[in-house]
Amino acid sequence: xxxxxxxxxxxxxxxxxxxxxxxxxxxxxxxxxxxxxxxxxxxxxxxxxxxxxxxxxxxxxxxxxxxxxxxxxxxxxxxxxxxxxxxxxxxxxxxxxxxxxxxxxxxxxxxxxxxxxxxxxxxxxxxxxxxxxxxxxxxxxxxxxxxxxxxxxxxxxxxxx
Numbered sequence: 249x250x251x252x253x254x255x256x257x258x259x260x261x262x263x264x265x266x267x268x269x270x271x272x273x274x275x276x277x278x279x280x281x282x283x284x285x286x287x288x289x290x291x292x293x294x295x296x297x298x299x300x301x302x303x304x305x306x307x308x309x310x311x312x313x314x315x316x317x318x319x320x321x322x323x324x325x326x327x328x329x330x331x332x333x334x335x336x337x338x339x340x341x342x343x344x345x346x347x348x349x350x351x352x353x354x355x356x357x358x359x360x361x362x363x364x365x366x367x368x369x370x371x372x373x374x375x376x377x378x379x380x381x382x383x384x385x386x387x388x389x390x391x392x393x394x395x396x397x398x399x400x401x402x403x404x405x406x407x408x409x
Contacts, residue, residue, distance in 0.1 A: 278387050282346070282398040286385060289332065289343040290400055293381070296321060296334070297404045303376045308351050311379065316408055325350040350383040379404045
């Protein structure tokens with residue numbers, strides 16, 4: 249009887265360890281995947297923005313550029329579907345999914361004195377040469393938002409002007 253009780257306690261401890269370990273591995277795998285997707289989206293978007301000629305329209309959730317060929321290139325974040333998409337040449341490409349928040353900001357290329365910050369430039373598109381993008385993505389794990397969250401922030405300089 250004592251041996252059965254001890255075996256039941258040991259089995260319960262092993263089952264609990266297995267359950268929590270598998271949940272932790274699932275969270276880490278999701279985090280790694282989300283971080284990889286965020287990094288790929290940032291790499292692709294950075295390449296497009298660096299090669300753009302000029303910023304032609306701006307809002308906190310949308311940017312429109314004139315690309316190297318003179319065509320429109322647009323990045324738009326839709327919070328209701330949690331997606332960042334790229335529109336160019338009549339084609340829509342999804343760059344990011346499961347995005348909870350995204351914000352664009354524009355700056356001049358001129359640096360503030362004694363800092364590494366650029367001057368804020370939310371009104372004059374002609375002088376906008378630096379684009380800052382910040383986003384936060386999360387994913388549900390077994391019906392609840394766990395600690396699977398990816399945050400990205402970057403400043404990208406328009407080089408082709």
